[in-house]
Amino acid sequence: MAPGERSEEVHIxxxxxxxxxxxxxxxxxxxxGHIARLLGKPERPRQVGVCLKHLPSPSADRSKNSATFHSGNVPWQRVLNAKGSISPRGPGAASQQADALRREGIEVRQDAMGQYTISLAEYGWFPDALPSESGLVESSDEEDEEAAADHA
DNA sequence: CGAATGACTAGGA
DNA sequence: ATCCTAGCCATTC
Incomplete structure (x- = not known):
């Protein structure tokens, strides 16, 4: 399926x-993996990565920006692999994610293999269910307008 | 359209 | 600790 024309199910x-x-x-x-579990699909951590990979850049059109998901309103940098490290992908992409995380106060370390790692014990967020699904959160108007630079 | 790929992971060697 | 494998499935060749 082309990114532009996804089936109903995939879009959801x-x-x-x-x-x-x-x-x-x-x-x-x-x-x-945790995102996948929160969504009831523990066998699809890979598909979570696919979604982030296809996360579009912020559009020049503002009206569209507020209504569409993009790298400016979805904190993709806060998603790591199960080991607590930034999944290596295109050159430069990992260091960019590391910068984005440091920018929000997270301590990112680089091991001998050049891998960026974060202490999950210190920064990990692993709730049993999504706050929005726990039925108690009325979601006030709080947003994460930081976001980070776009990925290459 | 079939085959390969990959922002993943748990489990086993 | 590190390396390998099987399962995964939308996207890309």
Whole structure:
């Protein structure tokens, strides 16, 4: 399926992932696998990564910006792999994510292999359920307008 | 359209 | 601790 024309079911999945990622508190991080579990699909951490990979850049059109998910309103940088490190991908992408995390006060370390790692014990966010689904959160108007630079 | 890929992970060697 | 494998499934070749 082309990114532009997703089936109904896939679109719902993308939306759910983006909304879940938006619930990760500023200064906290979680894993692809945890997002998948929160959405009731523990076998698809990989598909969470796919969603973030396709996260569009902020559009020049503002009206569209507020209504669409993009790297400016979805804190993609707060999602790490199960080991608590930034999944290596394109050159430069990892260091960019590391910078974005440090920018929000998270301590990112680089090990001998050049891997960026974060202390999950200190910054991990692993609730049993999404705050929005616990039925208690009336979501006041709080947003994470930081976001970070776009990815390459 | 079939085959390969990958922002993943748990489990086993 | 590190390396390998199987399962995963939308996207890309």
């Amino acid at each position: 999945w993308y939306t759910a992932v983006y909304e879940a990622v938006q619930e990760i508190p500023h200064g906290k991080v979680t894993s692809y």
